[in-house]
Amino acid sequence: MNASALIKTVPAHRFHGGVHPPEHKVESSETPIEAMPLPSLLILPLAMHTGIPADPVVKPGKSVCKGEMLAEAVGGISASVHAPTSGRVVAIEDRVIPHESGLKVPCILIEADGEDAWRSRHAWPDWQQRPMDELLSRLRNNGVVGLGGAGFPTDVKYRNKHKPIHTLLINAAECEPYITADDRLMRERAEEILKGAQVALHLLGAETLLLGIEDNKPQALAAIKQAAELLHQPLQVCVVPTKYPSGGERQLIELTTGQEVPAGGLPSDLGLVCQNPGTLAQIYRAVVKDEPLISRITTLTGGAIERPGNYEILIGTPIETVLNHVGAHLKQADRVIMGGPMMGFALPSIDAPLIKTTNCLLVPTRKELPRPMPDNPCIRCGHCEQVCPAGLLPQQLLWAAKHRDLESAQLHSIDACIECGACAWVCPSQIPLVQYYRYAKGEIRQENEEYIKAERARARFEARQARLEKEKQEKEARRKARAEAAAKAQAKKKAEGAGDTAQDDAIKDALARAQAKKQGKTDTANETSLADLEKALELAASKVKKANERLVAAEQDAPDMANALRKAVTKLEEKHQQAQKALDEARNKEPSA
Amino acid sequence: MPVTLTSPHTTGAQTVGRVMAWVLAALIPGAVVLIASFSWGYGINLVLAIATALLAEALMLKLRGRPVGFFLKDLSAVVTAALLALALPPLAPWWLTVLGVLVAIVFTKHLFGGLGHNPFNPAMVAYALLLVSFPMLMTTRWANPDLSLSIVETLGIIFSGVQPIDGVTGATPLDVYKTDVDRLVAAEILQSPVFGNFVAKGWDIANLAFLFGGVFLLYKRIITWHIPVSLLAGLGLMALLFSWDADLRTPLSLHLLGGATMLAAFFIATDPVSAATSNKGKLVYGFGIGVLIYLIRTWGNYPDAVAFAVLLMNFTAPFIDHYTRPRVYGQSKAVKGFKHDG
Ligand code: SF4
Numbered sequence: 001m002n003a004s005a006l007i008k009t010v011p012a013h014r015f016h017g018g019v020h021p022p023e024h025k026v027e028s029s030e031t032p033i034e035a036m037p038l039p040s041l042l043i044l045p046l047a048m049h050t051g052i053p054a055d056p057v058v059k060p061g062k063s064v065c066k067g068e069m070l071a072e073a074v075g076g077i078s079a080s081v082h083a084p085t086s087g088r089v090v091a092i093e094d095r096v097i098p099h100e101s102g103l104k105v106p107c108i109l110i111e112a113d114g115e116d117a118w119r120s121r122h123a124w125p126d127w128q129q130r131p132m133d134e135l136l137s138r139l140r141n142n143g144v145v146g147l148g149g150a151g152f153p154t155d156v157k158y159r160n161k162h163k164p165i166h167t168l169l170i171n172a173a174e175c176e177p178y179i180t181a182d183d184r185l186m187r188e189r190a191e192e193i194l195k196g197a198q199v200a201l202h203l204l205g206a207e208t209l210l211l212g213i214e215d216n217k218p219q220a221l222a223a224i225k226q227a228a229e230l231l232h233q234p235l236q237v238c239v240v241p242t243k244y245p246s247g248g249e250r251q252l253i254e255l256t257t258g259q260e261v262p263a264g265g266l267p268s269d270l271g272l273v274c275q276n277p278g279t280l281a282q283i284y285r286a287v288v289k290d291e292p293l294i295s296r297i298t299t300l301t302g303g304a305i306e307r308p309g310n311y312e313i314l315i316g317t318p319i320e321t322v323l324n325h326v327g328a329h330l331k332q333a334d335r336v337i338m339g340g341p342m343m344g345f346a347l348p349s350i351d352a353p354l355i356k357t358t359n360c361l362l363v364p365t366r367k368e369l370p371r372p373m374p375d376n377p378c379i380r381c382g383h384c385e386q387v388c389p390a391g392l393l394p395q396q397l398l399w400a401a402k403h404r405d406l407e408s409a410q411l412h413s414i415d416a417c418i419e420c421g422a423c424a425w426v427c428p429s430q431i432p433l434v435q436y437y438r439y440a441k442g443e444i445r446q447e448n449e450e451y452i453k454a455e456r457a458r459a460r461f462e463a464r465q466a467r468l469e470k471e472k473q474e475k476e477a478r479r480k481a482r483a484e485a486a487a488k489a490q491a492k493k494k495a496e497g498a499g500d501t502a503q504d505d506a507i508k509d510a511l512a513r514a515q516a517k518k519q520g521k522t523d524t525a526n527e528t529s530l531a532d533l534e535k536a537l538e539l540a541a542s543k544v545k546k547a548n549e550r551l552v553a554a555e556q557d558a559p560d561m562a563n564a565l566r567k568a569v570t571k572l573e574e575k576h577q578q579a580q581k582a583l584d585e586a587r588n589k590e591p592s593a
Numbered sequence: 594m595p596v597t598l599t600s601p602h603t604t605g606a607q608t609v610g611r612v613m614a615w616v617l618a619a620l621i622p623g624a625v626v627l628i629a630s631f632s633w634g635y636g637i638n639l640v641l642a643i644a645t646a647l648l649a650e651a652l653m654l655k656l657r658g659r660p661v662g663f664f665l666k667d668l669s670a671v672v673t674a675a676l677l678a679l680a681l682p683p684l685a686p687w688w689l690t691v692l693g694v695l696v697a698i699v700f701t702k703h704l705f706g707g708l709g710h711n712p713f714n715p716a717m718v719a720y721a722l723l724l725v726s727f728p729m730l731m732t733t734r735w736a737n738p739d740l741s742l743s744i745v746e747t748l749g750i751i752f753s754g755v756q757p758i759d760g761v762t763g764a765t766p767l768d769v770y771k772t773d774v775d776r777l778v779a780a781e782i783l784q785s786p787v788f789g790n791f792v793a794k795g796w797d798i799a800n801l802a803f804l805f806g807g808v809f810l811l812y813k814r815i816i817t818w819h820i821p822v823s824l825l826a827g828l829g830l831m832a833l834l835f836s837w838d839a840d841l842r843t844p845l846s847l848h849l850l851g852g853a854t855m856l857a858a859f860f861i862a863t864d865p866v867s868a869a870t871s872n873k874g875k876l877v878y879g880f881g882i883g884v885l886i887y888l889i890r891t892w893g894n895y896p897d898a899v900a901f902a903v904l905l906m907n908f909t910a911p912f913i914d915h916y917t918r919p920r921v922y923g924q925s926k927a928v929k930g931f932k933h934d935g
C-alpha cells in the first residue's frame with residue numbers, strides 16, 4: 001500500500017480578508033504534553049456546555065469513583081458531568097465559573113482522596129457492531145462536548161443531522177495566536193484522533209474524512225498522515241496558508257471546499273460536519289474505552305508564565321492551582337485570558353475552575369498585550385473592510401452600532417459577523433469594534449424578543465376582543481329571540497283567549513325538559529373537550545417556554561444552533577396560538593350563563 | 594487583578610498618526626518637484642498652511658472640549674493643509690492660503706464633528722470656495738517654470754502684497770490649451786513654452802512624482818487601488834472618446850499629466866472620510882470623479898476641475914454606498930438599497 005492511494009491532497013481555496021497577527025506558537029508548542037498533578041479540590045459546574053445545565057445525581061457526602069457520573073444530561077441539548085478523580089462530594093453550591101459575566105452558578109465540589117480510582121469501564125473494541133443508539137448514548141453518558149468552541153453536546157450534533165452528511169472535516173487549523181493544544185495533540189496522539197474520526201464517520205454515515213490544517217504545523221500533519229497509513233484510513237488533506245481566522249468553521253469550510261455555508265444555515269446544509277482534533281480523541285475515549293470527558297489538553301502560555309506548554313488537566317481544577325503549577329507571575333499581568341488573544345475573554349476571577357472548553361489560558365505581561373489605547377474616531381480608511389472574513393463593512397456596522405441604528409446594522413448583515421476581531425486588529429483608530437458589534441447584537445436580540453412578546457400580547461388581545469364581540473352579538477340575538485317569542489305568545493294568548501291551555505302546557509313542559517336534558521349533555525361534552533384543549537394549551541405554552549430557554553442559552557454560545565432554534569420557537573408559538581384560538585372558540589360555543 | 598477587557602486583546606501596529614505620516618511622506622517627491630520646477634512658493638505655502646492648520650485645529654479642539662495633544666498627534670490636519678497648499682497657486686497672497694486652511698479645518702471639519710465626520714473633503718471645499726470667491730487670484734498666480742525667483746523675492750510677493758511683475762506668473766498648460774484650441778491647431782498650440790519638451794513643463798514631472806508617491810501608498814496598503822485606478826480610467830475613457838482629435842480638445846496626455854490629476858487620484862479622491870465605502874463603491878466613486886474632471890475641464894468655466902468633481906461625488910457617496918454593499922459570506926446576493934427584508 002503506498003501513500004498516495006490512501007492520502008489525497010486537495011488544493012486550498014481562499015477566503016476574503018484575514019490578518020497575520022504574531023503567532024507566538026513556539027513558546028508552548030515545543031515541549032511534550034505534561035500531566036498536571038492531582039488537585040485537592042475540584043469544582044465542576046453543572047453547565048460547561050451549550051444547553052440545559054446537567055441535573056445532579058449525587059448528594060453531598062457521597063464517595064465517588066473517578067469517572068462516576070455526578071450530574072446527568074436533561075432534555076434535548078445537555079451534557080452530563082463526571083468525577084475527574086475519586087473522592088467525596090463535599091458540596092453543591094454556587095461558584096464563579098469562567099464566563100465574562102462573573103456570575104456564580106451551581107457547581108459540584110469534589111474533595112480528591114488521592115487514590116484516583118476508576119469506576120468500572122466497559123471497553124467496546126467491537127463498537128462497530130453496536131447499534132447507533134447505543135453509541136450515541138455512550139457519548140451522552142460520557143459527557144462529550146465540542147472542545148474547541150462553545151461546548152456543544154456532541155451526541156446532539158450527530159443526532160440532529162437533518163441532511164445527509166458526506167464529509168467529516170477535521171478543523172486542525174488552530175489559527176488563534178499562542179494556542180497549540182491541537183497541534184501538540186496531533187503530534188502525540190494522532191492515532192486516537194483518527195480512531196475517533198472513524199467513530200464519527202460511522203455515526204454520521206459519511207465517507208470522506210477531510211483534514212484542514214494550517215501550513216505552520218508540518219509535524220502534526222506528518223503524524224496524522226502516518227496514523228492514517230497505520231489505520232488504513234483514507235484521508236484527504238488540505239493544507240491552508242497560515243492566516244487568521246482560517247480556523248473559523250465557516251472560513252475553513254470555504255478554504256477546504258470552496259463552498260460557503262448559507263446565511264442562517266449550518267455546515268450540515270452542505271453535507272459537512274466540522275470537529276476539532278481534541279473532540280475526536282475524546283469521542284474515541286468515550287465510545288471505545290468508556291472514559292468520560294474528565295480531562296483535557298490546555299495550552300498555558302504568555303510572557304508571565306514561567307513554564308509555558310501544553311498540559312493535560314483535570315476538568316474542574318481551579319485556575320489558580322493551574323497557574324501556580326506553571327509559575328504564573330500574576331503581578332506582571334493585568335488579565336488572564338481564557339482562549340486566545342483574538343477571541344478569548346478576560347477571566348473575571350481565577351477562582352473559577354478549568355472547564356471542558358478551556359483550550360488555553362493566556363497570561364500575557366503588560367508589555368506583551370498592552371491595555372488598549374484611547375481610540376480615535378473612525379477615519380473610514382477601510383482597512384477593516386479589507387480584512388473582514390465575512391465580507392462585511394465593519395466601519396458601517398460601527399456607525400450603525402454607535403447610533404443605535406439597528407435597522408442599518410441589519411442592512412449591513414451584522415448577524416454574519418463572527419466576532420473574529422480581525423477588523424479591530426487592523427483599525428488604525430484602535431476602535432474596539434467587536435465590542436460595539438456585541439452590543440448591537442444584544443440590542444437586536446432584545447428587540448426581537450420584545451417584538452415577539454408584543455406580537456403575542458397583540459394576538460391575545462385580538463382574540464379576547466373577538467370573543468367579547470361574539471358573546472355580545474350572541475346575547476343580543478338571544479334577547480331578540482326571546483322578545484319575539486314572548487310577543488308571539490302574547491298575541492296567541494290574546495287571540496285564543498282561555499282555551500285548553502292545560503294540555504298545551506303539559507306538552508310544552510315535556511318539550512322543555514327534553515331540551516334541558518339535551519343541553520345538559522352537550523354541556524358536559526363541551527366541558528371535556530374544553531379540558532382537553534386547556535391541557536393542550538398548557539403543553540404548548542410550556543414547550544414554547546422551554547424552547548425559549550434553550551434559545552437564550554444557545555444564543556450565548558452557539559449562534560449556529562440559535563438560528564435553528566429561533567425557527568423552532570416561532571413554529572411552537574404558532575401552535576400555541578392555535579391552541580389558544582381553539583380554546584377560545586370552544587368557550588364561545590359554551591352557552592353563556 | 595484581572596480586569597474585564599474584551600477581545601481582541603491585541604491590535605496591529607497601525608495608528609491614525611502613522612497612516613497620516615505615510616501619506617505626508619508620500620507627498621514629498623511631488624512637493625519637491627513642484628518647488629524645484631516652479632517656485633519656492635509651494636514650500637512657503639506648505640509651512641504657512643501647516644502652521645495655520647495646527648493652530649486652528651488646536652483652537653477648535655479646545656473649544657470643543659477635546660484632548661488637544663491626543664488629536665494633534667493624529668496629523669490629519671497637517672495632511673489637509675499640505676494637500677491644500679500643494680493645490681493652490683504658489684504665488685497667491687498669504688491670506689488666501691490662511692483663509693483656505695481656516696475654511697477647511699474650522700468649517701468643513703470641526704463644525705461637522707471633527708475627524709472622521711466631514712461629509713466633504715476639507716481641502717477641496719476650501720479650494721472651491723477660494724476659486725469662486727477670488728477667481729482672479731486663483732488663476733493668475735501660477736508660477737512660470739522658466740523664470741524662477743529667489744526665496745526672498747517669493748516671500749515678498751506672498752507677504753507684502755506687491756504685484757508680481759509680468760513673466761513671473763503664467764497660465765497653466767491646461768488653461769493655455771483650452772483657450773488656444775478654439776483658434777489654433779495642436780501643433781501651433783504646443784509651440785507655447787508652457788508645454789516644454791515632454792507634455793507640460795514641470796507639471797509632467799510633478800504628476801509622475803505624485804504617481805510615484807501614490808504607488809508607494811498602495812504598496813504600504815495605506816490606500817487601495819480602487820479609487821486611483823477608476824479615476825484615471827474614467828478620465829482616460831472620456832479623453833479617448835472626446836479628445837481623440839488633439840486639434841479639437843485637450844489631449845489625453847495633458848489630462849493625465851497636466852493639472853492636479855495624479856495628486857487628485859492618489860491623495861485627494863482617496864480621502865476615505867468623504868469617499869464611498871466598499872471596494873465596489875470606490876470604483877463607482879473614482880470613475881465618477883474621473884468623468885466629471887473631464888467634463889468640467891472641457892465644458893466648464895474652470896481650467897482645472899478636481900475640486901468640483903470631488904465635491905460633487907462627495908454628495909453621491911452615501912447613495913453609492915447603499916447600492917454597492919459587498920456580498921456577505923453565505924448570502925446568495927448582496928443586500929441593496931435602504932430596506933431590510935428579513
Ligand atoms: S479600520 Fe477603523 S478607522 Fe478604518 S474604517 Fe475601519 S473602523 Fe474606521
Ligand code: SF4
Nearest residue numbers: 388417418420421423
Ligand atoms: S469581527 Fe465581525 S466585522 Fe470584524 S472582521 Fe470579524 S467578522 Fe468582520
